[in-house]
Every structure is written in structure tokens, then in C-alpha cells.
Amino acid sequence: MDFEFSEEINRARDRAREFALSAITPEIARKYDLEEKFPEEVWKKAMASKMVDFSNPWSMLVTIEELCRADPGIGIAATVSLFGSEVLMLFASDQLKEKYLKPVQEGRAIMGLAVTEPGGGSDVAGLKTEAKLKDGKYVINGSKMFITNGQIADFFVMLLRTSRPDSKRHHGLSVLVVEGNLKGFSRNKLTGKLGVRATNTAELILNNVEVPASNLVGEEGKGFYYIMTFFNISRAYVAAQSIGIAQGALDHVLGYLKNLKESGRESEITEDIQFTLSDIATRIEASRLLTYKAASYLFNFQPKQEITSMAKAYASETAVFACEKAMEITGDTGLYGDLERFLRDSKIMEIWEGTSEIEKLVIARTFLKGGQM
Amino acid sequence: MSESSDLIRGAVEEFCQKNISNRALEIERNGIDDGILQALGTQGFLGALFDPQDGGSGIDRSSFFAMLEVFASYSPSVAAKLLITNSIAGQFLLSASREKIQDVAQGNLKVTCLTGSFASARPPAQRLSESSGRIKGVLKNVPSPGSDILIAPVSEESAAVIFSGLRMVEERKPLSFRGLRNGDVSVDSDDFHIIEGWKKKTLDKILSTMDPGVSAIALGISRGALRKVSEYVTVRKTFDHSLKDYSPVSRKISELLADMDIMEFYLDNMESMDDEKALKLKLRSTEFARTSTKAAIQYHGGYGYFEDFGVEKFYRDSYGLSIMMMDREYDNLRLSEKIFGSRSGFL
Ligand SMILES: Cc1cc2nc3c(=O)[nH]c(=O)nc-3n(C[C@H](O)[C@H](O)[C@H](O)COP(=O)(O)OP(=O)(O)OC[C@H]3O[C@@H](n4cnc5c(N)ncnc54)[C@H](O)[C@@H]3O)c2cc1C
Numbered sequence: 001m002d003f004e005f006s007e008e009i010n011r012a013r014d015r016a017r018e019f020a021l022s023a024i025t026p027e028i029a030r031k032y033d034l035e036e037k038f039p040e041e042v043w044k045k046a047m048a049s050k051m052v053d054f055s056n057p058w059s060m061l062v063t064i065e066e067l068c069r070a071d072p073g074i075g076i077a078a079t080v081s082l083f084g085s086e087v088l089m090l091f092a093s094d095q096l097k098e099k100y101l102k103p104v105q106e107g108r109a110i111m112g113l114a115v116t117e118p119g120g121g122s123d124v125a126g127l128k129t130e131a132k133l134k135d136g137k138y139v140i141n142g143s144k145m146f147i148t149n150g151q152i153a154d155f156f157v158m159l160l161r162t163s164r165p166d167s168k169r170h171h172g173l174s175v176l177v178v179e180g181n182l183k184g185f186s187r188n189k190l191t192g193k194l195g196v197r198a199t200n201t202a203e204l205i206l207n208n209v210e211v212p213a214s215n216l217v218g219e220e221g222k223g224f225y226y227i228m229t230f231f232n233i234s235r236a237y238v239a240a241q242s243i244g245i246a247q248g249a250l251d252h253v254l255g256y257l258k259n260l261k262e263s264g265r266e267s268e269i270t271e272d273i274q275f276t277l278s279d280i281a282t283r284i285e286a287s288r289l290l291t292y293k294a295a296s297y298l299f300n301f302q303p304k305q306e307i308t309s310m311a312k313a314y315a316s317e318t319a320v321f322a323c324e325k326a327m328e329i330t331g332d333t334g335l336y337g338d339l340e341r342f343l344r345d346s347k348i349m350e351i352w353e354g355t356s357e358i359e360k361l362v363i364a365r366t367f368l369k370g371g372q373m
Numbered sequence: 374m375s376e377s378s379d380l381i382r383g384a385v386e387e388f389c390q391k392n393i394s395n396r397a398l399e400i401e402r403n404g405i406d407d408g409i410l411q412a413l414g415t416q417g418f419l420g421a422l423f424d425p426q427d428g429g430s431g432i433d434r435s436s437f438f439a440m441l442e443v444f445a446s447y448s449p450s451v452a453a454k455l456l457i458t459n460s461i462a463g464q465f466l467l468s469a470s471r472e473k474i475q476d477v478a479q480g481n482l483k484v485t486c487l488t489g490s491f492a493s494a495r496p497p498a499q500r501l502s503e504s505s506g507r508i509k510g511v512l513k514n515v516p517s518p519g520s521d522i523l524i525a526p527v528s529e530e531s532a533a534v535i536f537s538g539l540r541m542v543e544e545r546k547p548l549s550f551r552g553l554r555n556g557d558v559s560v561d562s563d564d565f566h567i568i569e570g571w572k573k574k575t576l577d578k579i580l581s582t583m584d585p586g587v588s589a590i591a592l593g594i595s596r597g598a599l600r601k602v603s604e605y606v607t608v609r610k611t612f613d614h615s616l617k618d619y620s621p622v623s624r625k626i627s628e629l630l631a632d633m634d635i636m637e638f639y640l641d642n643m644e645s646m647d648d649e650k651a652l653k654l655k656l657r658s659t660e661f662a663r664t665s666t667k668a669a670i671q672y673h674g675g676y677g678y679f680e681d682f683g684v685e686k687f688y689r690d691s692y693g694l695s696i697m698m699m700d701r702e703y704d705n706l707r708l709s710e711k712i713f714g715s716r717s718g719f720l
Binding site for chain 2: 034116119120121122123126145146190192193194195267268270271272320324327328331332334335336340343344347348350351352355356357
């Protein structure tokens with residue numbers, strides 16, 4: 001067992017760290033957080049630097065970690081223009097890939113993944129938005145909720161109900177590529193988020209929106225399977241976001257303690273603080289090991305859903321834990337400095353792309369079905 | 374619970390339903406406006422602990438804590454304003470200017486201070502400088518920075534109550550108590566009153582209100598968050614079942630409510646308890662506020678992450694409460710000393 005990354009992945013990490021230090025300054029992070037605005041310039045720079053390349057997943061994993069370590073909101077915004085692209089990579093026709101995937105990979109377009117609806121996000125099979133095939137077109141009616149890039153995306157990979165479910169609720173769902181400027185398609189920006197305010201979030205309303213049948217991804221009725229496959233991949237990336245956040249919080253703590261030391265207040269670094277520091281560092285290391293293990297299975301095309309869910313649940317809880325403890329240690333400095341933003345940002349990790357509760361159900365069900373580690 | 378605190382809970386509930394509930398989001402976004410402040414004054418909440426001859430209501434302390442708890446369950450910022458006014462500000466104004474207390478109690482004059490500096494005996498992190506009859510300097514991160522009166526440390530032992538020459542130089546959006554606003558205040562004044570050796574004179578008095586007051590706000594924050602989440606899990610369905618039907622959800626919320634009730638019992642009987650118990654409750658209830666508000670966001674799913682649903686503010690405020698309104702390290706040392714009888718837990 002080798003715990004060291006290859007030279008290439010280490011280089012990707014270094015490059016991302018360098019980029020983060022120059023392009024994601026605290027001033028920039030504060031500005032977009034306050035204005036609740038997508039940082040288009042930073043995103044363009046990140047795309048131009050070629051470091052956002054999801055066809056190179058290991059490099060992407062460490063890149064996400066480093067960007068979120070500098071600032072979670074901007075770090076996510078810089079890489080999220082390809083959110084959902086794996087669905088196209090894995091299941092779309094060559095024509096769809098050429099038309100939709102290529103521009104987002106080249107930084108010329110932004111995409112989104114639209115699954116959640118106002119009535120529910122955890123219960124994916126319970127979604128209600130319908131797409132009915134009529135005269136060679138799908139006609140879509142319904143709405144999607146909390147969609148990242150919702151207001152700015154050129155198109156969405158959207159999970160829809162194309163036929164009534166049979167005995168299994170998840171049957172009858174399909175994935176379509178839906179462009180954002182179609183007639184009957186409206187989007188409302190959702191504001192007032194607790195954190196990740198540099199990301200754009202919107203509600204999508206679809207009223208008799210017509211989409212060519214050729215925009216169907218893969219086969220009709222297999223949408224649930226495609227999206228679950230996608231989540232299994234994206235959850236590893238959320239774990240990487242979470243590790244970045246936790247590491248960023250630890251950086252703040254270390255900076256604060258260094259200042260105490262340098263200003264002759266070393267005696268204030270009690271054992272209590274040292275133990276908390278150890279707990280944060282240990283949990284970050286454990287999250288890394290779990291995430292890299294999950295990624296290793298995934299990127300070798302042998303995904304282990306339960307390991308990915310463990311990594312996502314554990315790393316996201318670690319992100320929140322690290323920020324909460326860092327706030328306790330740093331007091332006023334954290335409250336009025338940049339750390340408070342990390343605390344606000346971290347909470348989304350336990351909610352999106354499968355809440356912690358849903359991850360725990362996935363893990364338990366694998367074991368109850370006789371799964372082996 | 375005493376009859377009077379029962380009565381006050383009812384009155385405050387009614388007031389909050391009418392004046393705060395539908396404006397809680399606006400308070401978070403734009404601050405507590407003059408209208409609300411004056412309504413708080415007219416109803417006697419702003420000067421709740423002040424003597425009636427100083428324009429206050431003179432209610433008993435149990436009723437005051439009950440009142441704070443109810444306010445915090447709707448708007449922690451309003452509760453924080455009431456606590457600052459009745460504890461630190463009240464104590465200092467008593468020595469500095471009795472006439473001004475009346476105006477503060479009515480909501481016609483606004484008073485603020487660096488809460489953290491007056492909730493512990495540690496040297497203040499910020500102070501103004503006083504020389505030749507003038508006080509000058511800039512204080513950072515002052516709550517309610519647009520106030521008319523500012524109380525600030527001028528040395529390790531003395532503080533000033535400053536009546537004019539205050540100017541807000543920068544406003545910020547803080548993590549917590551956004552209804553109070555936050556900013557830097559520049560001071561250049563010859564209109565002030567110095568209180569020498571304030572720690573000896575007033576720290577104990579301040580803490581005797583601040584300790585249970587912070588607990589009351591912590592429990593109010595938790596009550597507000599738990600009320601919202603209990604309602605939500607009853608109406609929200611996932612996988613064709615109410616959220617409340619899932620064992621981890623109902624167990625967690627039930628356990629939190631049980632802990633809540635136990636701590637509330639403590640709070641309601643605060644009058645018969647000593648300082649040590651008040652301190653214990655403060656340390657436990659502030660930690661509890663963080664746990665319960667985090668659970669409330671989580672069970673709201675994506676909706677919990679948006680201000681419109683009114684739960685995320687409780688989570689944010691639970692942090693500010695234990696940083697702005699108290700000094701946790703100092704309080705842990707105080708408790709260790711009370712428990713072991715000598716200075717302990719400092720290594
Ligand atoms: C900022 C933001 C960005 C987002 N971006 C996207 C996006 O780009 N695309 C997209 O499709 N979605 C997106 N989402 C939606 C997100 O994935 C959902 O919010 C999440 O999946 C939870 O769904 P929900 O909000 O409907 O909560 P619900 O499913 O209603 O769940 C509410 C609570 O109940 C718990 N729960 C549910 N079922 C059970 C059970 N059986 N047992 C125990 N507990 C249970 C959940 O864990 C949660 O705590 C985003 C959300 C946010 C806030």
C-alpha cells in the first residue's frame with residue numbers, strides 16, 4: 001500500500017495551491033460572499049489555467065481540496081461550471097457530447113444538474129416534473145429547486161419523469177439536456193443563503209417547455225440509475241470540498257496560535273486547545289484516507305457505494321466540526337475575520353448531494369444486504 | 374416558575390406575535406428600527422430591570438430572564454439588545470447619568486458597548502485613549518454602532534461612558550446578531566464620564582445579570598429553532614412518510630426538547646440558585662444552542678440553508694452568543710475555581 005501520490009498529482013495540488021493564493025484572496029472572497037454573486041473572473045481564470053479537468057479525476061480531487069481550502073464559496077464556484085458533466089461523459093451520445101460537453105470543458109459554457117424539486121431532494125424517485133413525448137419532442141412541466149448555476153447555466157442535465165412508475169418508484173425516470181433559454185422556461189435566483197454565496201442558486205420553472213427527443217441522454221427510463229452513478233462520483237468531490245474547508249479552518253487556527261506565540265501569549269495555548277487541535281487534524285487525515293480510498297475504487301471503475309458514502313458523510317461532518325472548533329479556539333478573531341465564512345459555508349456539505357442521513361442509510365443498507373468491506 | 378414570570382412570558386409572546394414575528398427577517402436584514410425600539414421602550418421591555426424612578430419597569434429578575442428567552446425565540450438580536458441595555462449599559466448609566474437612563478428606557482437614546490470587554494475580568498482587547506479632557510480612538514466591531522452613547526474601556530481598570538463625538542466609520546455584516554448591525558466607531562469626545570475601577574464595583578453585578586441572561590438567550594435561540602423544526606418535520610414528507618416518523622429524526626428532536634426543558638427549569642428557578650449554578654447553566658446552554666440549531670438546519674434540508682425559513686439565524690447567533698456576550702475561556706476558569714476552590718485548569 002502506497003500512501004504517496006504520483007508526481008503528477010502532487011504537481012496538480014501545487015498548481016492549484018498557487019492559483020488559490022493568487023486568485024482567491026480574502027478580499028475577493030469577502031466581496032463575492034457579501035454581494036452573493038458568481039465570481040465570473042475567477043472562474044474564467046481557473047478554466048483558462050486548464051486545472052479544471054474532470055477527465056483527470058485524481059488531479060481534480062486535489063485541486064478542489066486546495067481551492068476550497070482558500071475559500072469554499074469561490075473554490076466551488078471556480079469548478080462547478082461542469083457540475084453534472086460526468087452524466088454526459090458516461091451516458092450521452094457523441095452528438096450530445098460534442099454539442100454540450102465540449103463547450104463546458106473548454107470554459108465557453110456553464111451547465112447545471114437539476115434533480116431536486118420543491119417537494120423533495122432526498123427522495124429522488126419521488127420527483128414530479130414530467131416530460132411527455134409528443135411529435136418528436138418532450139414537453140416538460142414542473143419545477144426544480146435549489147439548482148446550482150440555475151440562473152447562469154446555458155443548459156441543464158435534468159432528471160424527469162417520462163412514464164408512470166410501475167411497482168418500483170424509481171422506474172420511468174429519464175435524463176434530458178434542457179437549454180436554459182427555451183420558451184416557457186423561467187428561473188428565479190434564490191438569495192439569502194447561509195453560505196457558499198459565491199455560487200449561484202435558483203429555482204427553475206418549466207411550463208410546456210419543448211425539448212427535442214434527441215436531447216435524451218442514454219435510454220429512456222434509465223435516468224435514476226444514471227443519476228445515482230453520478231452521485232457516487234460527485235460525492236467523492238464533495239468529500240474533497242469538505243477536506244479543503246476543514247484544512248482551511250485548521251490553517252486559521254494555526255495562524256491564530258502562531259500569533260499568540262509571537263505576541264508572548266503562549267501560555268494561553270492550553271492543553272485543552274492542543275487536544276482540540278489534534279482532534280481536528282486527526283479527523284482531516286481520516287477524511288483524506290477514506291476519500292482517497294473511495295476515489296481509488298471509483299477511478300478504477302470499481303465503485304464501492306458504501307465507501308463513497310462513508311467518505312462524504314464523514315468528511316462533511318469533519319468540515320463542520322473543524323469550523324466549529326476553530327471558531328471556539330479563535331473567538332473574536334474568527335468571529336470578525338474570514339473564518340466565520342468557512343463556518344457558514346461548511347454546513348452545506350452535510351446537505352447537498354445526499355444529506356448525512358441519506359449517506360448513512362446507503363451505508364447501512366449495503367451492510368444489511370450482506371455487503372463486504 | 375413564578376406567577377410573574379408566567380405572566381410576562383404570555384405578555385412577551387403576544388408582543389412578539391404582533392411586533393416581531395413577521396418582521397424577524399427584516400430585522401436580520403436591516404437592523405432593529407426605531408419603531409421597534411420605541412415599541413420595546415413603551416412596553417417597558419427596554420428598561421425592564423431599571424428602577425421605576427429611572428423610567429424602568431423594575432420587574433423581578435426571573436421575569437426578566439423569562440422575557441429574554443421568549444424574545445430570543447423570535448429574534449435573538451432583539452433579546453441581545455435588551456440584555457446589553459439592562460445589564461452592562463444599565464450598570465454604567467446608573468453611575469454616569471441617571472437622567473439619560475430614562476431616555477434609554479424609552480428607546481429615545483441608544484446605548485451600546487463592547488460586550489466582551491465587560492463580561493470578564495481579563496484586560497480589554499481594545500480601548501480608547503484619554504488625555505487632556507478628551508477621549509479619542511477607533512473601536513472595531515461594535516454592536517449597534519449607530520448608538521448615541523458608547524461605553525468603552527479607557528484603561529485596564531477604568532471605562533468611559535461617552536455621550537457625544539461618536540461616528541460610525543465602517544459598517545460590516547457580522548456572523549451573528551445582524552439585527553444589531555456591526556461596525557467600527559471613531560470617537561473624539563469631551564463629553565464623557567469616567568468610571569474608575571469598574572471591575573471591582575460592577576463586574577459581579579454585571580455578571581449576575583449576564584450569566585443567566587446569556588443562558589436565557591441561549592435557551593430562547595434553542596426554543597425558536599426547535600419550535601420551527603418540530604413543525605417542519607411534521608409537515609414535510611420524504612419517501613411517502615412524515616419526517617417525524619423516522620426514528621433518528623424524532624429521537625434527536627425529542628432528546629433535544631428534553632434537555633431544553635431541563636435547562637429551562639433551571640433558568641426558571643435561577644433566583645434560588647447560586648452563581649456557580651448560573652455559570653454552569655451558561656456554559657451548558659450556550660453549547661446546547663449550537664447543537665440544537667445545527668440539528669434544526671439539518672432537518673430542514675436545503676430550506677434550512679436559506680434565511681427565508683428563519684432557522685439559519687439561530688445557528689449563526691448561537692456562535693455570536695458564546696463569543697460576543699461572554700468569554701468562554703474566562704468562564705471555564707471561573708467554574709474550575711469554584712469547583713476546586715483554587716485557580717485550576719489553566720495549563
Ligand atoms: C445551496 C444549495 C445548492 C444545491 N444545488 C443543487 C443542484 O445543483 N442540483 C440539485 O438537484 N439539487 C441541489 N440542491 C438540493 C440538495 O441536494 C437537497 O437540498 C438535498 O438533497 C436535500 O433535499 P431536501 O432539501 O429536499 O431535504 P429533504 O429531502 O426534505 O430532507 C429533509 C431532512 O430530512 C432528512 N431525511 C430525509 N429522509 C430521511 C430518512 N428516511 N431518514 C432520516 N432522515 C431523513 C434529510 O436528511 C434532511 O435532513 C442544492 C441545495 C442547496 C441548499
